[in-house]
Amino acid sequence: MKKSLIALAVLGACGAAMAQSSVTLYGMADVWVGKQKTEIGGVDTSTSVLQSGGFNTSRLGFKGSEDLGGGLKANFNLEGALSVDNGTAGGFRFDRQSWVGLSGGFGEVQLGKPWTPYDDTRAMANDTFNANFAASWGTWLGYEDNPRNTIRYNSPNFGGFSGAVAYSLGEDRAISATDSSSSLVSFSLNYANGPIVVGFAHQAEKVESAVPVYLDAPNFLSDAGLTGKTTYNLLNGSYDFGFLKLVGGVNQVKISPDGLGDIKANEWNLGVDVPVGAGFDIGVGIARSTRETGGVDFEEATGLSLGAKYTLSKRTFLYGAYQRVKTEDLLLGGEDKSTLFGLGIQHNF
C-alpha cells in the first residue's frame, strides 16, 4: 500500500454506480548546467548551456489500472516529455507513452504508442546508469523507440524469463493512400534472476515510402529519402557483484536500402557502476560503433562517459555528467569530436 501507485483516487466521470478507480499523476524534472563543445571539420565551438534532461528525459504522465476481476486489469499510460529549460516550448503532447490495454494471467496487451521491446532491453542493461549521456547513446546508431499505431504483447514472467513483441502498422507513414504501409517489428527475450540480467532483442523497421511523414525518430533511410529496411540485433546483460555492477552489450545494425548495397554497424559497450558509499554512485562507460559497407570499414564512433550521482532522497539526486564522442572517417582520415560536461538535479514526483 505504500507501494501503491495510487495517487489521485479520482471520482469517475461517467455514472452513478461508478466502480472505484485510480489515476496516478507522476513525473520527473531533470535540469543541468554545463558546457557543450564540438570540433567539426577543425572548427571548435563551445556553448554554456542550461538544459533539460541531462540524466533522464524530464516528463509528466498519467497512468492507471482498474481491477476487472478474475485477475484481469484494464491499464492505461499517457506520458509526455518536458523541456524544463524552455517550458516545453514545442507544446506538450504524450510523445513518450500513450496506450490502453488489458493484463492478466496471459500477460499484457498494449495498444497505441508504447515503447518497443528492443528499446526496453537497451535500457535494461546499458552503461553509465543508462543516463542520457551514456557512452552507448552518444555512439550507437539511432532507432525508433516508441512507434505509432502499435500493438505490443508482454509475456508473463516464467522463472525469470520474459518476452515481448510489438508490431506497428505504420499506416500513417504512407505518402499516398495507394502506398503499402511501412511497418515495424520488435521483440525481446530477457532473463533476470538475482544479480544476473541477460537480454536479446531484435527490431526491424521498414520504410516503404521515400517520404515517410510520421517517423518520430531519426532513420538513416528516410533521412536520405530512401526506401528499404533497417534491422537491429542486440545482446546485452549485467552482473551485480554488490560492490560493483558490470554491464555490457553488442549490437548489430544492418541498413538495407532498396537497390543499393547494405551498410552494417558493429557496436559494443561496456560499463561499470560502483556504489562508493556516503550517497555517491559512480558509473563509467565506453562504447564503439564501426560502420562498414562492401566489407570495408568507413567510419568509427567511439564514446566515453562518466557519471556521478549524489542521492538526496529516494526521489531526488544531484549528478555530474561527462561524455566524449569521437567520430573518425576511416577512408579519408579526419575526425569530429563532441564533449559535454555538466552538473544537474533530478527530482521525481
Added chain:
Amino acid sequence: MKKSLIALAVLGACGAAMAQSSVTLYGMADVWVGKQKTEIGGVDTSTSVLQSGGFNTSRLGFKGSEDLGGGLKANFNLEGALSVDNGTAGGFRFDRQSWVGLSGGFGEVQLGKPWTPYDDTRAMANDTFNANFAASWGTWLGYEDNPRNTIRYNSPNFGGFSGAVAYSLGEDRAISATDSSSSLVSFSLNYANGPIVVGFAHQAEKVESAVPVYLDAPNFLSDAGLTGKTTYNLLNGSYDFGFLKLVGGVNQVKISPDGLGDIKANEWNLGVDVPVGAGFDIGVGIARSTRETGGVDFEEATGLSLGAKYTLSKRTFLYGAYQRVKTEDLLLGGEDKSTLFGLGIQHNF
C-alpha cells in the same frame, strides 16, 4: 478511505482561510484495430489501421465545482482530445471543452468554448450508441460543435423539460479588424421523462469573411471560400422499451451562400439498441442525407452502422464496429463508398 472515489480533495492555493474545493481529473482511452476501405472513382484502397477514438473520442480533462453558498456554484471544465495511437502528435490542447461559469436556481451560464445545444441534442438520441461510427455521423453534413468565444445558458429542468441557448461572438473569425465578425447561434428544447426522450435543436452559423481563420469544424461555405449562412434544424428522440431502445431523428440543413442559390439537405436516421444479455449490447443504425439545389436532388449519402459492446466493468468495455457509407451522384450517376470494420477497447478513468 483509500478507496474513496473522490479525487483530489484539493485545498486551494490562494489564501489562508481557503474554502475547500475539488478538482476531478478524468479521461477516456479508446483504441481500435481494423480496416478502412474506400472506393472512390472506381479506385479501391484498403488500409489496416490502429487508431484512437473508435467508439468515442479519447480525452483528458480537469473539472471542478465550488459551492458559493445559497445554491450558487462556480464551475469550470477543461477537456482535450487525445490521439492515443500517436501520442496526440499535434499537441495537447483543451479543444473539447474549455469554460468557466456559474450555476444556481436560475440555471447555468458557461463562458468560453462549450458544446453547442444543437450538438448536445444530436448526441442525446443518436443511432448506434451515438458511437463515432454511428450511421448518422458518417452520413449527415458536418457542423461546428464547440465554437470559440461563446456564452451558453442552460435552463433548469422543469418537469422533464430543459432548454439551452448559446451565442458565439466569433471575433476571431474576421480576417481584418474592420470586418464585421462571424457568429453562431444555437438553441435546444429537450424533454426527458422515464423511457421517453425528445429534443428539438437549431443552429445557425454565419460566415462573414471568405477566409475565416478560426473555424474549428468543417464548414461548406468557408471550405469553398464563400460567405453566407448555414442553418440546422433537428428533431429527434428515443423510446426505451427495456428489451430494446428505438432512436431516430430528422435534420434539415440549409446552406445559403451570399449571392448564390441555396443548397438543402434532408436527413434522417433510425436506430435500435438491444441489450442482449451476458454483458452484450448490440446497436444498429441507418441514416440518409439527400442534398438538393433549385428543387433538384443532386447527391445522396446513405449509411449503415452496426456496433456491439461487451461490458467488462462500469468503466471499461470491448467493442466491435462496422460502418458503411455510400455517396451517390444523382445527376451523373456513379457512387463512392467507404467501409470500416474494427475491434477496440474503451477505458474510462
Added chain:
Amino acid sequence: MKKSLIALAVLGACGAAMAQSSVTLYGMADVWVGKQKTEIGGVDTSTSVLQSGGFNTSRLGFKGSEDLGGGLKANFNLEGALSVDNGTAGGFRFDRQSWVGLSGGFGEVQLGKPWTPYDDTRAMANDTFNANFAASWGTWLGYEDNPRNTIRYNSPNFGGFSGAVAYSLGEDRAISATDSSSSLVSFSLNYANGPIVVGFAHQAEKVESAVPVYLDAPNFLSDAGLTGKTTYNLLNGSYDFGFLKLVGGVNQVKISPDGLGDIKANEWNLGVDVPVGAGFDIGVGIARSTRETGGVDFEEATGLSLGAKYTLSKRTFLYGAYQRVKTEDLLLGGEDKSTLFGLGIQHNF
C-alpha cells in the same frame, strides 16, 4: 491542515520504499465579455469580444515540494497559460513557469524558466490590483518576464528584506553555433513590513544576434532586427492605510542599439485600491511612458484604468474592467487610442 496547499497526496511512482510526496494541481479560469475599441490614424474600430485572462492570465499548473531533511527541500513548478475562450488553440505548454530546484536556510535556487526578479517586483506593487488591464501594463514598454535557460536565486527574508537574482544563458538565442549567446540579468531588492512594501529591480537584456530565434516576449531590438542591450530600472512601492492602499512606481528603460543612439523611456504609475465593503473593491490607476532620443521627447503614452471586484468566495470573484491608453506623437502630432471595457469572472482551483 485545511490551509495546507497540498492537493494530491501522491505516493510516488518510482520505487518500493518511496518517501511520501505531494503534487498540487492548481489553476485559474478567467473569462470576460466586453468591447475593444481602437482609434488608429483616424480609423475607428470596435469589436465585441469574449476573451480569456481579463483580470489575470488563465492557467493550469503542477507543483510540489519534497522535504529532504535538515531544512532542505526539492521543489518544482510547471505552469502553463490557458486561453479558455478558444481551448488554448495554440497548444498547451508550460510557458509561465517551468523549473526545478532546492531551497533551505540559504534561500532558494530555481533552474529552468522561472519569472525574473524584475517581473516579481513589477507585480508586487502595481496599480489596479496588478490586473492585466492595469494602466501600467497598457502603457509601459514590454520586457521578457520568464526567460529560458535561467538560474534564479532567492535570498531568505532578513527582517522584511529579500532579494533575488536571475541569469539567463540564452544559448538558444544564437542563430548559429559560432555566435556568442544573448543573455539576461535581473535582480531585485524588496522590503515588506506591515503596511509598507518597497522594491527596487533591475533587468538587462542583451540581443547579440539580429535574428534571435527564441525570444518569448516582445523586444524592441529584435523586433527591429537590431543587436544591442535594453536595461530597466524600477522603484516602486505601496502603503496600505486599511481604508485604501496607495501604490506607485517609476521605471526607466534604456534601449541601446549597437551603432545607433539610445532611446530612453521615463515611466511612472500611480494607483489607489479601495475596499468599499459589501464584497466590493475598487482600484484606479494612471500611468505614463515618455520616450526620448537625443534629448528630444518624441512619443508619450498615457493610460487610465479602473477595476471593480465583487468577491463571491476566496477563490472566485466577478469583475468590471476599464482601460484607456492614448499614444501621442510629440513630433508630428496625432494620437492613437485604445479602449477596453468588460465584465468577467475569475475562478481559482
